[in-house]
Amino acid sequence: MAASAERLRAPLITPLTLVLGLLAAVAAYFVVQRFALGLGAVTNINAGYPWGIWVVIDVVIGSAIGCGGFAMALLIYVFNRGEHSPLMRPALLGGLFGYTLAGAAVLIDLGRWWQFYNLVLPWHMNPNSVMLEIGLCVMLYVVVLWLEFSPAILERLGWTGWQRRIDGIMWLLIALGIVLPFMHQSSLGSALIVLGTKIDPVYQTPFLPLLFVTSALAMGWGVVIAEATTVSHSFRRPSEHRLIVRIARVVGWLLLVWVAGRFVGLMVRGALGGVFAGSAAAATFWVETALALFATAVCLSPAWRRSEPLMLLAGLAIILFGALYRFAAYLVAYHPVGSYSYAPSVPELTVTIGIIALEILLYLSFVKLFPVLHATRRAPAQA
Amino acid sequence: MHTRREFLTAAGAGGACAAARPAEAAISRPPREMPPAAVGMLIDSTLCIGCQACVAACRDANGVEVEDTPFALAGWNAARTWDTALDLDGRTLNVIKVWRDGTAEVKDRASDGFAFAKRHCLHCVDPSCVSVCPVSAMRKDPETGIVSYDPDACIGCRYCTYGCPFGVPQFDLAVPAGKINKCEMCRHLQAEGRIPACCDVCPTGASLFGPVAALQEEADRRLAAAAGATTTFPRGDIREDRPRHEGVVPAYLQHTFGETEVGGTQVRYLSAVPFANLGLPTLPDFAPSRLSEGIQHTLYRWLAAPVLAVIGVAFLVRRNRIRQARDTGREL
Ligand code: SF4
Ligand code: SF4
Numbered sequence A: 001m002a003a004s005a006e007r008l009r010a011p012l013i014t015p016l017t018l019v020l021g022l023l024a025a026v027a028a029y030f031v032v033q034r035f036a037l038g039l040g041a042v043t044n045i046n047a048g049y050p051w052g053i054w055v056v057i058d059v060v061i062g063s064a065i066g067c068g069g070f071a072m073a074l075l076i077y078v079f080n081r082g083e084h085s086p087l088m089r090p091a092l093l094g095g096l097f098g099y100t101l102a103g104a105a106v107l108i109d110l111g112r113w114w115q116f117y118n119l120v121l122p123w124h125m126n127p128n129s130v131m132l133e134i135g136l137c138v139m140l141y142v143v144v145l146w147l148e149f150s151p152a153i154l155e156r157l158g159w160t161g162w163q164r165r166i167d168g169i170m171w172l173l174i175a176l177g178i179v180l181p182f183m184h185q186s187s188l189g190s191a192l193i194v195l196g197t198k199i200d201p202v203y204q205t206p207f208l209p210l211l212f213v214t215s216a217l218a219m220g221w222g223v224v225i226a227e228a229t230t231v232s233h234s235f236r237r238p239s240e241h242r243l244i245v246r247i248a249r250v251v252g253w254l255l256l257v258w259v260a261g262r263f264v265g266l267m268v269r270g271a272l273g274g275v276f277a278g279s280a281a282a283a284t285f286w287v288e289t290a291l292a293l294f295a296t297a298v299c300l301s302p303a304w305r306r307s308e309p310l311m312l313l314a315g316l317a318i319i320l321f322g323a324l325y326r327f328a329a330y331l332v333a334y335h336p337v338g339s340y341s342y343a344p345s346v347p348e349l350t351v352t353i354g355i356i357a358l359e360i361l362l363y364l365s366f367v368k369l370f371p372v373l374h375a376t377r378r379a380p381a382q383a
Numbered sequence B: 001m002h003t004r005r006e007f008l009t010a011a012g013a014g015g016a017c018a019a020a021r022p023a024e025a026a027i028s029r030p031p032r033e034m035p036p037a038a039v040g041m042l043i044d045s046t047l048c049i050g051c052q053a054c055v056a057a058c059r060d061a062n063g064v065e066v067e068d069t070p071f072a073l074a075g076w077n078a079a080r081t082w083d084t085a086l087d088l089d090g091r092t093l094n095v096i097k098v099w100r101d102g103t104a105e106v107k108d109r110a111s112d113g114f115a116f117a118k119r120h121c122l123h124c125v126d127p128s129c130v131s132v133c134p135v136s137a138m139r140k141d142p143e144t145g146i147v148s149y150d151p152d153a154c155i156g157c158r159y160c161t162y163g164c165p166f167g168v169p170q171f172d173l174a175v176p177a178g179k180i181n182k183c184e185m186c187r188h189l190q191a192e193g194r195i196p197a198c199c200d201v202c203p204t205g206a207s208l209f210g211p212v213a214a215l216q217e218e219a220d221r222r223l224a225a226a227a228g229a230t231t232t233f234p235r236g237d238i239r240e241d242r243p244r245h246e247g248v249v250p251a252y253l254q255h256t257f258g259e260t261e262v263g264g265t266q267v268r269y270l271s272a273v274p275f276a277n278l279g280l281p282t283l284p285d286f287a288p289s290r291l292s293e294g295i296q297h298t299l300y301r302w303l304a305a306p307v308l309a310v311i312g313v314a315f316l317v318r319r320n321r322i323r324q325a326r327d328t329g330r331e332l
């Protein structure tokens, strides 16, 4: 894998990166305001909605979108589909920034962030708390991601000694990089179980951990599909379509089983009536189902699979499906005690957009600085 | 007001519980028991006259500033003479809310009536807030059952707010270094041998303090008494002999809210109008933290599953990397 990647020879600063940088700078202004004046000055979270988009989009959805590295590692190293290797580093890099910035978002959102280290002090830990598992597991995973990616940086710097040392423990890093996301991505689902009837029965089920981790995997593959189709276009690299087809087959079946399993689960629990209730939760349920089935149809049909635009759409549909499922479970299906409502404020949205912009900016910079993308014939590139 | 959706939701939840109970019960941890020296409150909505003496006393006893109205009313309350908190928030531990229907003519009547509701922590027997707090900032006293909060431990994640079935713990969002705000049953006063400020000042005994068992006995006495009969109600601490409040037995709903809800609570309610009208949600008897903890501890017992998974996956990774290197003739 290492030998086949090369850095993209393109200017670091382009109009696109300037716009992204500007978005991040505006967000930074509101982040400063949040620390100076309090959460209420910047966000619309309230007594009924203690968690807003900083938790749900930046952390819950953001980390799932960062599952590309996890999903690819599972395919390559556990199911031994080695031919996907060229897609490994780009996916890993996406995960690296997805998770690192999700961690940063947590610090911005925590009301008593200066006591954050209490999470790692054993006498404070509460093993009953799903949140503890998520916190510790994500922290460890961010470290693992940086170590997993470090060969690309070390290769560029020419520090071969360190490269060899990291390579010696790479098998352990890869294993941790597969097991840790299984843990915290499922826990992000478990986190809702304790809310009981505060979560609409269309979404509330003991299978939340399974639904969350499998949809995170699907999102990871969806990101790889979308990334490969767009990156190969925008950077005028030849298509990696053949590799995508294999992933499509896996994710197509996964989504089909996911949708069917969800229906069966609702039936077994006698909650199927809820999806015909005309509620907001029922609406998101159907949109998610439609997105997943569209992606399944494209991924499993040999004819549609050949169309690169359709595959790009399928990849985007999978990401949207998983994102909506998370958004709906945490905010739409959530019934607060009392008549509260929540819509993010403009500054709140700006911070979320800024974090996403920063993620893209860092990604673009890294592929230009370090050997990430699949090496092929030289092509004129711009971005 | 019950919309069709709420009805369906409730029906769905009920059906879901019934159908999935055996499997869920198998994985759930056992329910928590009432602590041996459990203290609590009996709140009788029919006795409450809405004077809000308890709200003022609560602020005094806990050093919380008077809350100004969230509406801009041209500074009429600039001196903060009036406490105008609408609900629990980052600075309000206790609030009296009024529920009205139609013309709101008669107290404690469900149609064209009104009723008062006192809102604060119910000190659950099996509290979700304690279960979810990652850093043990929420703790339940093993003797008295008081659910306390430690700001020095809290990281401000607000999972307790999200998880509490009654929407009680509130983070102060208006200041840069806020903290969670939640009734701790005036444990600082109880440590000095005094009783919670709200119960101490309540003129009618609508907020009554005491051991949970004694309070439940008193609740059962009221429910058993014939509506319309004259009777007396204890005030302050049920074990004290303050002069009792004289009154008439109202047409109680035959249920003490909190006796069974989410595994039981130490603060319990009596009412003549549906409890949902008082902002007390309709809840199953099952504490949901039993299920979440059951699932979590099944997956993570001794960390055995994750450690085994890492070992197993690491083995596969090593083997496949060696094979791939051999097949492709490339370095790893
Ligand atoms: S009412 Fe809420 S805050 Fe109070 S003990 Fe129960 S779960 Fe905790
Ligand atoms: S906000 Fe504080 S008390 Fe509440 S769950 Fe988080 S750490 Fe615990």
Ligand code: SF4
Residues within 6 Å of the ligand: B054, B057, B058, B059, B061, B062, B093, B094, B120, B182, B183, B184, B185, B186, B196, B197, B198, B199
């Ligand atoms: S017990 Fe104390 S803190 Fe709780 S509502 Fe009463 S006065 Fe307020």
